[in-house]
Amino acid sequence: MKKSGTIALVGRPNVGKSTLMNALLGEHLSIVSPKAQTTRHRVMGVLSREPCQFIFVDTPGQADIQGKALNKLLDRTAVSAMADVDITLWLIDARQWTSIDEQVQQRLQRSKPGCLGIILTKVDQVKDKNSLLPLLGRLQQQMQADFLVPLSAKKSINLDGLFAELERHLPEGPWSYDEDTLTPHSAEFLVAEHVRQQLFLRLNQELPYATTVTIDRMVENEAGLEVHATIWVNRASHKGIVIGRQGQGLKAIGQSARERLQLLFDQAIELNLWVKVREGWADHEDGIQSFGYGATE
Ligand code: GDP
Numbered sequence: 226m227k228k229s230g231t232i233a234l235v236g237r238p239n240v241g242k243s244t245l246m247n248a249l250l251g252e253h254l255s256i257v258s259p260k261a262q263t264t265r266h267r268v269m270g271v272l273s274r275e276p277c278q279f280i281f282v283d284t285p286g287q288a289d290i291q292g293k294a295l296n297k298l299l300d301r302t303a304v305s306a307m308a309d310v311d312i313t314l315w316l317i318d319a320r321q322w323t324s325i326d327e328q329v330q331q332r333l334q335r336s337k338p339g340c341l342g343i344i345l346t347k348v349d350q351v352k353d354k355n356s357l358l359p360l361l362g363r364l365q366q367q368m369q370a371d372f373l374v375p376l377s378a379k380k381s382i383n384l385d386g387l388f389a390e391l392e393r394h395l396p397e398g399p400w401s402y403d404e405d406t407l408t409p410h411s412a413e414f415l416v417a418e419h420v421r422q423q424l425f426l427r428l429n430q431e432l433p434y435a436t437t438v439t440i441d442r443m444v445e446n447e448a449g450l451e452v453h454a455t456i457w458v459n460r461a462s463h464k465g466i467v468i469g470r471q472g473q474g475l476k477a478i479g480q481s482a483r484e485r486l487q488l489l490f491d492q493a494i495e496l497n498l499w500v501k502v503r504e505g506w507a508d509h510e511d512g513i514q515s516f517g518y519g520a521t522e
Pocket residue numbers: 236237238239240241242243244245256257258259260261262263264286346347348349350376377378379380
């Protein structure tokens with residue numbers, strides 16, 4: 226009998242959701258960076274291993290970080306991601322419990338997921354594993370989780386333990402995707418996400434939160450894939466920051482994104498980037514929706 230279902234990874238920013246999803250999928254489809262809140266979309270990855278098809282949903286951090294329109298939209302996406310999934314994995318950093326974890330816990334208690342697994346992440350960073358027992362005991366009592374798995378996505382510790390629990394709790398039913406589907410996302414989406422990841426890695430402070438990336442044109446020719454993309458910034462002054470001195474900043478962003486995309490697509494890529502200004506887009510929901518963030522991607 227086949228099994229299939231959706232699995233949401235929830236938890237505060239930086240807890241390790243993208244890293245875990247990548248480790249589970251074995252591919253770099255979602256976006257990882259040391260800065261908070263890089264996941265604006267519900268990034269999905271699909272893993273098919275007889276008899277199970279796991280459909281992963283990576284949600285944005287569930288924190289009211291600035292209360293601006295963008296954050297509110299992220300928050301709504303996170304809530305809706307929890308509402309319609311079969312298994313919710315709540316990630317907690319084994320090294321520290323914060324007030325944002327508390328907020329996520331309250332939200333989870335309100336939304337009452339059908340099946341809840343608590344994942345203690347980054348256990349490779351904890352010397353005395355017994356020190357985790359009181360926290361685990363308390364959470365288990367408060368949340369009545371269906372399972373509880375300590376693991377390290379980075380050091381591949383106990384990923385099998387998590388898979389065993391997922392297999393056990395996945396509902397029976399036909400598969401939704403072909404067995405070789407890795408992601409239902411378009412190539413355009415993946416290119417935009419990789420460019421955005423480089424912006425996050427290379428720009429400081431709040432600037433990256435006010436940028437977005439659109440794909441203008443993508444054509445396949447004999448040399449490989451030719452991509453034309455635009456980086457949208459909030460203010461004219463930000464344009465220069467992204468481009469950098471003598472264009473060095475933009476060049477570095479393009480080079481790194483291109484290298485990663487070549488690995489992902491397994492073909493040569495020519496990446497042409499432009500930077501354009503659209504004032505105040507991050508402050509208005511209309512602006513955000515017009516870039517596609519309101520869509521259920
Ligand atoms: P997200 O915001 O929840 O998606 O968090 P990320 O997956 O982007 O991870 C945030 C940071 O934690 C990154 O610097 C990761 O390399 C790091 N990280 C994630 N998982 C682990 C882990 O298991 N062990 C260690 N030591 N670091 C991790």
